[in-house]
Amino acid sequence: MSDVILSNTDLDLPQIHNLLNLGAIYLNGQRLQEDFSVSEGAYLRVHTKPRRFPKNDGKWSERIIFENQYFIIVNKISGLPVHASVDNIRENVQAYLEETLNQPVFLTHRLDVPTRGLIVYGKTAEFQTAFNKMLIARELKKIYRARVTNAPPMGFLTHFMEPSPRAPKKVDRVEQPGWQNCVLEVLSSTLLDDGSYEVKIHLHTGRTHQIRAQLGFENCPIIGDHAYGAEKIWEEERIELEACELEFTNPLTGESHHFKI
Template identity: 35%
Template sequence: MITENDILFEDNHLIAINKLGGDIVQVDNSGDPSMEDMLKVFLAKKYNKPNDAFVGVIHRLDRPVSGMILFAKTSKGLDRMNRLFHDRKVRKTYLAVVREKPKAMKGTLKNWLLRDRKKMVTKAFDREVKNGSYAELDYEVVGALDGFYLLKINPLTGRTHQIRSQLSFMGCPIVGDNKYGYPRGSQLRTICLHSRSLAFKHPVKEEEMIVKAPLPKDGFWEKFNVLLKEDI
């Protein structure tokens, strides 16, 4: 269920939601309600629309990932935001918690990713592989707390499970992500990967925007607020 408290930003063309880890963006074979469908119901009720409101899925987050996700409320907003993503004119910032300290405090990861559709995992390689897709991201260690490390991540490409597989290949699997090498999973079926913000030029108003999502309140993430800086 989506409420007013989940909304990070809304205007005539766009709406940003603070996604909970465990929610699905679009319908899958689990049969669980999707954010797309819940948002249609929410907007139809909010604006007293007799039929379902228009909701366009601009981008996606993995089910166990939390944080900022943007939807379109108009076809114009959807088309133009799709173009911005395609042209890599949207700056995506994620936060991740890992247990292993990276060898370098900041760096760029460049890999080729190969998707195993049977196992639903993405494997990273340090060389070009047949049918693989090039993936690149920048990371920086924000700080350490209680034996964990908070990383800021800016993916430069948008591949399935890119951050999860590339951090695992680096030797730093995300906390709770036993699919990619962390020793145990979370009882909440979430991982410590959070979509912190999107920065882009509004597709209609052409104003520069940054929309941020606060860290989840789950008993673990909150303590990392002390490490966050204004520019993160």
């Protein structure tokens, strides 16, 4: 495989080995982790410039808020994906947790790369399945804290999101065929000394980029969220959005849990 890539790209051997380590090379649709011989007619896909994220700083034990035999609650930092991406399986919260705990953990829900805060990982596939069913039934209460440029309307905000895989996401107040409803509730809004507002939000539906898109549409984008109308402030992927509170019932035991930062 390496000789094929060497003869068809400007990559050298150390670069190819690094791409293999990141999981950025595919053979016939399967991600490679080591060098393989390539037969004629095989399809080789190489992500030559994989997206990079902060390396493991070794502090993940400190970021575990709660742990039992079923799940882990982690305080995610900005700038990291919660799971592997198509061209990088190493630099993400899930991989760093598995390295720290020396055991597999299972993704249950997501936070955007620039968003920080509380996220749940299952410790068993059984919990993951049961928790995902609970998410579909909207039995998880999620509260977010955001700092925004302008004060949003208080109470419920309802928009509809275009069903597209592309970002930034497009929303509108008017429902269109096939568009998904997005509902959040602004619980409080406080004017800060710098002229921005700190708002507390109860997320009722969990669409990709939902809070960011809805607040951007209302002309009150999140500080640092240049994709949705705010000024770009930091070089790193960071916006002033934090998942600050989670409340749910363990679907396997019936025990109630409430976590807050």
